[in-house]
Amino acid sequence: MEPVTTIAITGLGLEIPGWEDSASPLRLLDGPPVGGAFDPQVTLGKKGLRYKDRATLLALCAAEKAMRDRGLLEAGPEEKAGMGVCVSSNFGNIDTIVRESGVIRAEHVDATSPMSLPLASSNVTPASIAIRHGLKGINLMLCNGSTSGLDAVQAAVRALRSRRASRVIVVGVEPSNPWTAKLLAEADPEARGTAQPAVPGDMAAALILEPAETAPARRYGTLGPYAFVPPGRAAKELPSDVDAWFIPSQNGPRSREFVASHRANGMAKAVCLDATRHMGELYGALGVFQVLLAARHLEEAGKGRALVSNGLTFGDGLSMMIVNR
Amino acid sequence: MKIGITGMAAKTSLGNTSAECHKALCEAREGIGFHQGFDGSKFNAKRSYEIKDRQPGKDRPFRASEWLRETVRDAIADAGIDPAASRVVAVVGTGLRELRSVEMWHNDGAAIALDKLHFGSAVSEGLSLGIPVYTFCNACSASNFALALAMDLLAAGEADYAIAAGVDSITESMFGLLDRVNPMHPQSLRSLNKARRGVVMGEGAAAVVLARDPATAKAWVKGVGLSCDAYQDTAPHQQGLVAAMRDASERSGVGPAEIDMLFMHGTGTLLNDQVETAAVREYFGARAEGLRVTGIKPAIGHTSGASALVSVIMAAESLRNGMAPPILGLEDPIDETAGMGLLYEPTATAGIRNVQVNAFGFGGVNGVAILSRS
Numbered sequence: 276m277e278p279v280t281t282i283a284i285t286g287l288g289l290e291i292p293g294w295e296d297s298a299s300p301l302r303l304l305d306g307p308p309v310g311g312a313f314d315p316q317v318t319l320g321k322k323g324l325r326y327k328d329r330a331t332l333l334a335l336c337a338a339e340k341a342m343r344d345r346g347l348l349e350a351g352p353e354e355k356a357g358m359g360v361c362v363s364s365n366f367g368n369i370d371t372i373v374r375e376s377g378v379i380r381a382e383h384v385d386a387t388s389p390m391s392l393p394l395a396s397s398n399v400t401p402a403s404i405a406i407r408h409g410l411k412g413i414n415l416m417l418c419n420g421s422t423s424g425l426d427a428v429q430a431a432v433r434a435l436r437s438r439r440a441s442r443v444i445v446v447g448v449e450p451s452n453p454w455t456a457k458l459l460a461e462a463d464p465e466a467r468g469t470a471q472p473a474v475p476g477d478m479a480a481a482l483i484l485e486p487a488e489t490a491p492a493r494r495y496g497t498l499g500p501y502a503f504v505p506p507g508r509a510a511k512e513l514p515s516d517v518d519a520w521f522i523p524s525q526n527g528p529r530s531r532e533f534v535a536s537h538r539a540n541g542m543a544k545a546v547c548l549d550a551t552r553h554m555g556e557l558y559g560a561l562g563v564f565q566v567l568l569a570a571r572h573l574e575e576a577g578k579g580r581a582l583v584s585n586g587l588t589f590g591d592g593l594s595m596m597i598v599n600r
Numbered sequence: 601m602k603i604g605i606t607g608m609a610a611k612t613s614l615g616n617t618s619a620e621c622h623k624a625l626c627e628a629r630e631g632i633g634f635h636q637g638f639d640g641s642k643f644n645a646k647r648s649y650e651i652k653d654r655q656p657g658k659d660r661p662f663r664a665s666e667w668l669r670e671t672v673r674d675a676i677a678d679a680g681i682d683p684a685a686s687r688v689v690a691v692v693g694t695g696l697r698e699l700r701s702v703e704m705w706h707n708d709g710a711a712i713a714l715d716k717l718h719f720g721s722a723v724s725e726g727l728s729l730g731i732p733v734y735t736f737c738n739a740c741s742a743s744n745f746a747l748a749l750a751m752d753l754l755a756a757g758e759a760d761y762a763i764a765a766g767v768d769s770i771t772e773s774m775f776g777l778l779d780r781v782n783p784m785h786p787q788s789l790r791s792l793n794k795a796r797r798g799v800v801m802g803e804g805a806a807a808v809v810l811a812r813d814p815a816t817a818k819a820w821v822k823g824v825g826l827s828c829d830a831y832q833d834t835a836p837h838q839q840g841l842v843a844a845m846r847d848a849s850e851r852s853g854v855g856p857a858e859i860d861m862l863f864m865h866g867t868g869t870l871l872n873d874q875v876e877t878a879a880v881r882e883y884f885g886a887r888a889e890g891l892r893v894t895g896i897k898p899a900i901g902h903t904s905g906a907s908a909l910v911s912v913i914m915a916a917e918s919l920r921n922g923m924a925p926p927i928l929g930l931e932d933p934i935d936e937t938a939g940m941g942l943l944y945e946p947t948a949t950a951g952i953r954n955v956q957v958n959a960f961g962f963g964g965v966n967g968v969a970i971l972s973r974s
Contacts, residue, residue: 311791354775360828365717369702375773376703384643384776392777392835393962396695397737402963405830411843414828414965415745420699420718426734430749437752439826462714505730506720590715592730 279436282498283490284570284598286345286444286483290336291554291599294478302570307553308582312478314578323407323588326390327452329480331400337479338404346491347485352409359412359440361448362401362417363427365420365559366475368394373454399432404444411570412440417559421524422586423447424504424562424592429501429596431484442485451477451555459556462589473526476555495570499597506592513537514597517580519572520545521565526556527588545582548572561585566598573600603751604817604974605762607679607809609671610898610913613649613802617674619909621900622917625925626946631802631900632788633801637700638772644785645778648770649802649901661701661710664769665722667805668692672726672765679809681761683727687733690733690763691750692719693742695905695961698733700771719767740867740902741959742766743806743909744967748824754812766809768884768904777803782869789902791866791895792873792942794932799867806909819916822954823852823968829964836872836960841879844966848956852970856884859891859970860952861924863911865960866895867902876958896945898928908959912969917957919973924949 289300293311315324315332318339324332338360342348347355371394375387393399398416405414413434417427424447431443449455452475460472488496504510510533513520520542523530537545550565551557557564562585569581578600584591608615613631614624624631631649637659640646651667654660672690676683696919698717704710715721718735743766750762778799779785786797810821825848829840849855865876881888897903898916903910919922926943933942957969 356830358860365714369699372699372702372771372773373706375777376707376771379642379772379776380639381705382642384779387776387780389777389781391773392781395774395777396739396962396964397697397699398739398961398965399833402828402833402965405828405964406832409830411828411830411840413826414738414963417734418718418737419733419735420715420720423718430734430736432747433752434754436756439748439752444778458712458714461711503732505732506725507716507724507730590713590721592720592732 277571281487282432282435282484284482284495284521286341287488287495287567288337288341288344289567290333291478297365300568302389303553304548306490324575327403328368328371328380328394330364330448331403333446333450333479334362334383334400335403335407336447337481338446341444341481342408343481355409356411357416357441358410359434359443360401360404360410361415361417361427361431361443361445363417363423363559363563364400365418365423366449367400368397369454370452371395371452420591421558421588422591423559425506425583425585425594425596428562428566432498435484435486439576442483444481444483445563446479446481447560448479449476449558451475473556476557478560480560480567482563482566496573497599499599501596504593510593513542514582515541517582519581521548521569521581521583523585523587524556524561526552530587533587562594567600569598573598601755601756602813603810603821604814605808605819605821605916606811606814606817607675608805608818608913608916609674609678610910611667611671612652612804613651613909614900618913618917622921624897624915625896625914625921628778628928630928631828643776643779643964647787648775648800650770651803654862661704661706661712662698664698664767665716668719668722668765670769671725671805671807672723672763675807675809676727683731686760688731688761689753690723690731690765691746691760692733692735693746693766693905694737695734695739695742696768696771700769703772708861719813722842738965739961739963740904741908741961741965741967742905744824744959744969745826745945747909747969748826748967750810751821751824754810758946762810763807764810764909766906766909767792767805769803770801777851788929789868789898790929791868791898791927792933792937793930794934795835796868796873798869798900802903804900804903804906804910806906806913808913817974819971819974822854823848824970825851825968827966831964836875837964838875838879840964840966841876841960842883845883848917848968854954854970856887859953859954859956861892863915863957864893864895867956868897868898873934874936890941891940892941892943894924895927896925908957908967911957912971915971916956918949919952922949
């Protein structure tokens with residue numbers, strides 16, 4: 276078999292409660308989404324949603340839209356069976372863990388809900404996507420901190436190259452709830468360098484990735500090189516020949532310094548785009564959302580390439596990836 | 601290209617090193633005891649296979665990170681490599697990551713930093729060096745997924761050495777919810793017995809160092825197959841299990857006829873053991889007759905995200921030390937195993953060449969590893 280070289284982005288899906296689907300997601304770079312109640316039934320119908328957690332419902336909605344965008348929603352089972360799933364989230368099932376452990380402490384294990392059992396395992400989200408669409412390829416749940424989103428995109432790229440899936444649906448998701456807000460508010464207040472705690476975002480972004488060799492003509496772009504810089508190590512020179520630079524979340528002094536110093540040195544020409552500015556802290560969802568925005572941005576421009584970067588907050592390292600039109 | 605295990609380390613309720621664990625397993629010891637970390641009056645099932653590093657009733661956060669730090673450091677020392685002088689990457693498989701610490705944060709006021717909820721800092725502290733670390737939360741087969749992904753990274757030339765690791769400490773929520781849905785309140789985990797009463801959780805950590813074409817290896821990893829059932833959240837699915845075995849066979853070039861010994865996942869639940877045995881029969885066909893079959897969960901509990909790699913390391917120890925551990929407490933096995941060579945006693949491994957290690961998890965995620973003698 277020919278080696279898989281280039282990976283194409285062939286489907287996009289975005290779920291933001293209250294966000295009007297028909298609008299361009301690029302508008303989210305200019306102002307906050309108009310908030311509204313989250314109604315997963317609008318996208319998913321009524322069946323089988325009752326005992327899912329919020330992260331899984333958000334992810335299922337984004338995945339549904341990406342599958343539709345790629346024309347796979349109505350495809351036959353054999354078309355989908357080889358597909359894999361790779362989800363990134365750090366706060367995914369924290370709500371269940373907190374709630375059920377609290378019930379045990381206050382009362383007894385017999386007071387917990389047996390329907391919570393699947394939710395106690397962090398991989399409930401990719402499993403739910405696989406079950407809904409019949410995807411039997413590699414199934415991964417990545418919880419890797421503030422680099423997790425791009426790390427998940429790269430995990431999907433590696434899975435395609437290692438032929439562990441024919442296509443991969445990548446989802447980045449973080450839910451907002453009182454506990455994620457509290458965790459963020461308590462996060463390393465000294466290192467934060469500002470009085471204002473980060474507010475959790477509440478959204479899911481999805482991409483369909485597949486080998487460019489076999490991808491349909493309609494595609495949003497292709498993925499280029501990826502790099503991971505561990506905490507404590509300095510990032511080498513960034514590729515300055517990019518048209519757009521999606522910067523890391525600015526909820527931390529290290530990421531702010533990183534962006535300021537590179538804007539002053541070498542990265543002055545690229546348009547600097549902050550995907551978290553109006554969205555709250557997107558944490559493990561950010562990298563996937565950034566790639567979605569980069570794909571749209573390059574599609575509108577009709578050419579060019581973007582550098583996507585996430586990390587350098589909450590003690591984590593840095594991940595970077597190139598997206599080409 | 602051959603990928604070999606050049607260093608390994610494990611820690612369970614039965615020992616703090618890989619050798620200690622293997623010796624205890626072959627002596628048919630069992631690591632169970634009354635809960636140390638939880639208030640037993642809140643649960644119906646009173647016992648688990650904890651790593652006994654606490655005073656009763658005195659819990660502390662980040663125990664999983666402590667064990668991971670130690671096992672990664674020990675595996676690197678065992679491999680005798682200098683991580684600063686080469687490109688090293690680590691893939692950590694876990695079911696429950698540091699969710700126990702989140703429970704203690706919520707219920708006991710423990711302080712937690714966000715970056716301690718995944719395992720990048722624990723691995724880097726173990727090595728005194730920052731390296732790329734990826735924390736995958738893939739339920740009970742997580743560390744066979746970690747092994748597969750670490751192999752892929754090496755095969756793609758992205759690293760000189762890849763560490764695959766697995767770790768889990770018991771969470772109150774997972775232990776409690778398993779307790780909630782099981783009316784039989786098991787006192788011990790008893791894989792493949794007719795009288796088995798269900799799964800009992802355990803704690804553990806495991807790490808291996810993988811290298812491309814090393815001169816010698818503790819064992820060779822021939823291939824790891826993965827699949828997803830896409831069927832149900834918590835129940836196993838025979839088709840999915842068989843698919844992972846077939847993928848392992850294709851990737852390793854080792855067919856069912858060449859497998860000499862099987863480490864079963866063997867969680868000891870009524871359904872899981874039955875479905876796994878049926879899948880083994882479907883995949884192995886006539887070869888299932890007399891196939892030597894063991895499993896270590898009755899002795900160390902279900903160590904969740906660590907369990908696959910603990911089994912892989914115990915399989916490697918069995919090939920090296922000449923002795924494989926028995927299925928502890930096996931008395932009256934289920935009828936589906938009739939004719940299979942179940943290990944009632946420690947058994948010599950002379951003549952055993954290839955070993956298969958099964959792991960299946962919630963969400964229908966299946967990982968099957970094939971090892972061979974060095």
